[in-house]
Amino acid sequence: xxxxxxxxxxxxxxxxxxxxxxxxxxxxxxxxxxxxxxxxxxxxxxxxxxxxxxxxxxxxxxxxxxxxxxxxxxxxxxxxxxxxxxxxxxxxxxxxxxxxxxxxxxxxxxxxxxxxxxxxxxxxxxxxxxxxxxxxxxxxxxxxxxxxxxxxxxxxxxxxxxxxxxxxxxxxxxxxxxxxxxxxxxxxxxxxxxxxxxxxxxxxxxxxxxxxxxxxxxxxxxxxxxxxxxxxxxxxxxxxxxxxxxxxxxxxxxxxxxxxxxxxxxxxxxxxxxxxxxxxxxxxxxxxxxxxxxxxxxxxxxxxxxxxxxxxxxxxxxxxxxxxxxxxxxxxxxxxxxxxxxxxxxxxxxxxxxxxxxxxxxxxxxxxxxxxxxxxxxxxxxxxxxxxxxxxxxxxxxxxxxxxxxxxxxxxxxxxxxxxxxxxxxxxxxxxxxxxxx
Ligand code: KG4
Ligand code: ZN
Numbered sequence: 001x002x003x004x005x006x007x008x009x010x011x012x013x014x015x016x017x018x019x020x021x022x023x024x025x026x027x028x029x030x031x032x033x034x035x036x037x038x039x040x041x042x043x044x045x046x047x048x049x050x051x052x053x054x055x056x057x058x059x060x061x062x063x064x065x066x067x068x069x070x071x072x073x074x075x076x077x078x079x080x081x082x083x084x085x086x087x088x089x090x091x092x093x094x095x096x097x098x099x100x101x102x103x104x105x106x107x108x109x110x111x112x113x114x115x116x117x118x119x120x121x122x123x124x125x126x127x128x129x130x131x132x133x134x135x136x137x138x139x140x141x142x143x144x145x146x147x148x149x150x151x152x153x154x155x156x157x158x159x160x161x162x163x164x165x166x167x168x169x170x171x172x173x174x175x176x177x178x179x180x181x182x183x184x185x186x187x188x189x190x191x192x193x194x195x196x197x198x199x200x201x202x203x204x205x206x207x208x209x210x211x212x213x214x215x216x217x218x219x220x221x222x223x224x225x226x227x228x229x230x231x232x233x234x235x236x237x238x239x240x241x242x243x244x245x246x247x248x249x250x251x252x253x254x255x256x257x258x259x260x261x262x263x264x265x266x267x268x269x270x271x272x273x274x275x276x277x278x279x280x281x282x283x284x285x286x287x288x289x290x291x292x293x294x295x296x297x298x299x300x301x302x303x304x305x306x307x308x309x310x311x312x313x314x315x316x317x318x319x320x321x322x323x324x325x326x327x328x329x330x331x332x333x334x335x336x337x338x339x340x341x342x343x344x345x346x347x348x349x350x351x352x353x354x355x356x357x358x359x360x361x362x363x364x365x366x367x368x369x370x371x372x373x374x375x376x377x378x379x380x381x382x383x384x385x386x387x388x389x390x391x392x393x394x395x396x397x398x399x400x401x402x403x404x405x406x407x408x409x410x411x412x413x414x415x416x417x418x419x420x421x422x423x424x425x426x427x428x429x430x431x432x433x434x435x436x437x438x
Contacts, residue, residue, distance in 0.1 A: 003078045004023055004024075004076065004078065005023055005024035005025075005078055005415070005418075006021055006022075006023055006029070006070075006072060006076055006077050006078050006079075007021070007022055007025070007077070007078060007079045007080070007081050007111070007411040007414050007415060007418060008020070008021050008063070008066065008067070008074075008077050008079075008080050008081070008102070008411070009021075009022065009080075009081040009082065009113070009407040009408070009410035009411035009414060010059070010063065010080070010081070010082045010083070010095040010098060010099045010407055010410070011082075011083045011095065011115070011118070011405060011406065011407040011409075011410045012055045012059065012083065012087075012091050012092060012094050012095030013083045013085070013086070013087025013088065013091060013092050013095070013115045013405070014046060014051065014087055014088060014091060014187070014188070014405060015035070015036040015037065015039075015040055015046045015051050015054075015091075015405075016033050016034065016035050016036065016404070016405040016406070017033075017034045017036070017054065017055045017058035017059055017062050017094075017095075018031070018032060018033040018034070018062065018405060018406050018407035018410075019032050019059075019062045019063045019065070019066035019407050020032065020066055020406065020407035020408040020410070020411050021066055021067065021069075021070035021072060021077075021411070022125070022408055022411035022412055022415070024415060025121075025125070025128065025411065025412045025413075025414070025415025025416065025418075026125070026128035026129060026132055026412075026415075027128075027129060027132065028125065028129065028408045028411075029069070029070035029071070029072065030065075030066045030067070030068075030069035030070035031066070031401070031402075031406055031407060031408040032062050032065045032066045032069065032407075033062075033401075033404075033405070033406050033407075034058040034061075034062050036050070036051060036054045036058075037230065037231065039051075039054055040230060041229060041230045041315070042315070042316075043230075044220075044224040044230050045220065045224070045230060046088070048088045048089075048090055048091065049090070051088055051090070051091045052088070052090035052091050052093070052094055055091050055094035055095065056094055059094055059095065059098050060098075063098070063102075066407070074102070074106055075106070077106065077108060078108065078109075078418070079103075079108050079109045079110070079111055079414065079418050080099045080102050080103040080106070080108055080109075080110050080111070081099070081110075081111040081112075081113050081410050081411050081413075081414030081417075081418075082095050082096050082098075082099035082100075082110065082111070082112060082113065082410070082424075082428075083095060083096075083112075083113055083114075083115045083118065083410055084096060084112035084113065084114070084424070084428060084429075084430060084431055084434060085114065085115065085430055085431035085432055085433065085434030086114070086115055086116070086188065086189075086431070086432055086433050086434045086435075087115055087188070087430075087432060088432065089430050089432045092430035092431075092432065093429075093430045096428060096429065096430055100426070100428060104426070109418070109421075109423040110423060110424045110426075110428065111414040111417050111418055111422070111423060111424060112424035112428055113410045113413045113414050113417070114413075114434055114436045115405075115410075115434075116184050116189060116191060116193075116436040117202070117204065117413045117436055118409040118410045118412070118413045119184045119186065119371045119372045119398075119409060120182045120184065120193065120195050120202075120204075120369060120371060120413070121409050121410075121412040121413035122371050122398040122402040122403070122406070122408070122409035122412070123182075123369040123370075123371050123396050123397065123398050123402075124369075124412060125398075125402065125408060125409060125412035126396070126398050126399055126402060127396060128412075177197045178197075178366070178367060179194065179195065179196040179197070179365065179366075179367075180194075180195050180365065180367045180368060180369045180396075181193070181194055181195075181207065181356065181359055181360045181363060181365040181367070181368050181369070182194075182195045182204075182368075182369040182370075182371065183352065183356045183368065183369070183370045183371070183372075183375075184371055184372045185214070185215050185216065185352060185370065185371070185372045185373075185374040185375055185380075186214060186215075186216050186372030186373045186374060186404075186405075187214060187216035187217055187220060187231065187233075187373055187374075188214050188216070188217070189209075189210075189214050189372065190209065190210040190214045190215045190216075190285045190287070190352070190374075191206065191208070191209045191210075191436075192206070192207040192208035192209065192283055192355070192356060192359050193205060193206055193207060193436065193437055194207055194363055194365065195369070201416050201417065201420055201422070202416060203437065204436050204437030205437055206279065206436075206437050207279070207280075207283050207359050207363065208279055208280070208282075208283025208284055208285065208355060208359055209276060209279065209284065209285065210284070210285040210286060210287060211255055211276055211284055211285070211286050212286050212287065212288040213286075213287040213288045213291060214287065215285070215287055215348055215352060215374050216231070216233055216372070216373050216374045217287065218287035218288075218290060218291050218348060219231070219232040219233040219236050219345075219348070219374065220232040220233070221291050222236065222291060222294050222341075222344055223235050223236055225291075225294065225295060225298060225307065226298070226303075226307050226310070226337065226340075226341065227306075227307035227308060227309075227310035227311030227312075227314065227315075227332075228310070228311075228314070228329060229314065229315065229324065229329075231373070233373060233374060233376070233377060234376070235326070235329060236341055236344070236345055237345070237376070237377050237378055237379070238326040238329075239326065239329060239330065239333060239338060239341045239342075240338075240341050240342040240344075240345040240346075240379060241342075241378075242330060242333075242338045242342070243335070243337075243338035243339040243340070243341050243342030243343070244338075244339045244342055244343070245342040245343055245345070245346035245379075246343065246346070247339035247340070247342065247343050248297060248339065248340055248343035248344075249343070250290055250293055250294075250343055250344065250346075250347035251347070252286070252289070252290065252347065252350075252351045252354075253289070254281065254282075255281055255284040255285070255286045256281065280359075280362070282355065282358055282359075282362075283355050283358065283359045284355075285351065285352070285355060287348065290344065290347060290348065294340065294344055297340060298340075301336065303336070303337065303340075306334070306337065307337075309332075310329075310332040310333070313328075313332050314328055314329060314332060345377070345379055346379065349377065349379050349380045349383055349384075350383075352374075352380065352384075353383060353384060353387055356368060356370075356384075357387060357388075357391065357393075360391075360393060361391075365393070366393060366394060367393060367394035367395065367396070368384070368388060368393055368394070368395045368396075369395075369396050369397075370384055370395065370396075370397050371397065371398050371403065372403065372404075373403060373404045373405070375397050375398065375403045376400050376403040376404060381397055384397075
């Protein structure tokens with residue numbers, strides 16, 4: 001019997017426990033995400049100890065739900081994939097330990113996936129799903145381009161090239177196999193990679209990154225400062241629609257890495273995910289300055305008491321609604337605050353655009369992928385799309401559900417590794433600052 005190429009993936013790197021079953025890296029059979037937002041919201045950020053505890057609680061029901069939704073049993077699986085880093089050590093360990101136990105008990109290969117690679121594959125998964133919908137009759141998108149020789153190892157199914165038919169429709173290489181400049185923009189990362197398919201696997205070259213806060217972190221910190229909810233991105237995204245983005249002229253200055261860092265490691269959560277010394281400073285991001293600029297604006301304009309009463313009205317006070325909505329938040333914001341929010345978002349999106357398009361031009365990249373939680377942002381999508389059209393570049397984003405953390409993207413990233421027989425050792429451990437590419 002031909003294996004179906006079913007990978008069960010588990011993701012637990014931060015504050016979402018997720019499991020998914022994806023067929024051949026190209027068809028999502030299920031994707032279940034248990035969010036811990038309610039647990040962390042009252043602290044205004046993720047509390048690592050609470051995250052590990054919540055993952056422990058959720059992992060069994062989430063995996064069961066993913067299998068049930070996919071309509072498959074454990075015995076039908078061909079591999080188990082898991083996020084091995086970067087992320088919170090304790091949180092990662094829950095997923096890794098569970099995945100290792102499953103792989104061992106079922107005698108299946110275990111595949112370790114870098115979370116950032118997962119975010120990039122979220123877009124590729126969408127594209128493969130779209131392509132397979134339009135290429136009716138095509139059995140899969142992998143057999144044509146991926147080197148599958150290593151897949152003949154025990155436990156790995158062979159490629160389905162035997163059933164691949166060369167028709168006019170599928171002679172055109174799937175879009176997913178073209179190099180792309182990928183902006184991964186989330187709560188922990190703001191990284192630019194040149195992603196290239198290379199004989200079966202994908203390779204990643206680091207082009208740029210933040211030297212301090214991630215863009216999503218800036219959204220979260222500004223939202224917290226203004227008495228809004230956690231995570232901050234969705235609140236700012238929705239409230240920004242009601243403000244004037246040009247009211248407060250925030251500016252980003254050029255990051256001067258060499259002068260600042262002089263060989264010292266970058267001051268960032270994900271310091272080891274990539275060295276910055278050799279990167280072109282034009283493609284480096286810094287979001288701690290704008291966070292401070294917002295703080296200064298709040299203090300100069302005496303907006304702190306208002307932010308405190310907003311926090312009380314929405315979250316901490318005795319009359320706070322159980323689930324505050326955007327309308328509740330809107331009722332608590334005056335025009336000055338809405339203008340501040342819109343201006344902050346406009347500036348962050350503008351900076352992300354400026355550096356991403358400059359990098360695309362310098363590398364001659366024909367297409368751009370934008371992924372990670374912040375890629376859900378409406379202004380970001382609209383402005384990136386317009387600029388790409390203006391420059392004649394192709395651009396792709398994941399669906400909203402695949403923008404934030406999920407396990408389908410981990411299963412998608414695991415598929416080429418599965419075909420290449422690139423399996424994790426049985427002593428796989430969490431690597432909180434796992435690097436992607438060089
Ligand atoms: O990818 P993700 O779910 O987790 C990490 O890998 O970090 O990203 C979470 C981040 C948070 O900082 C959150 O505020 C931000 O993505 N985010 C957004 C939006 N939705 C989520 N930022 C801006 N606009 C949004 N609509
Ligand atoms: Zn993420």
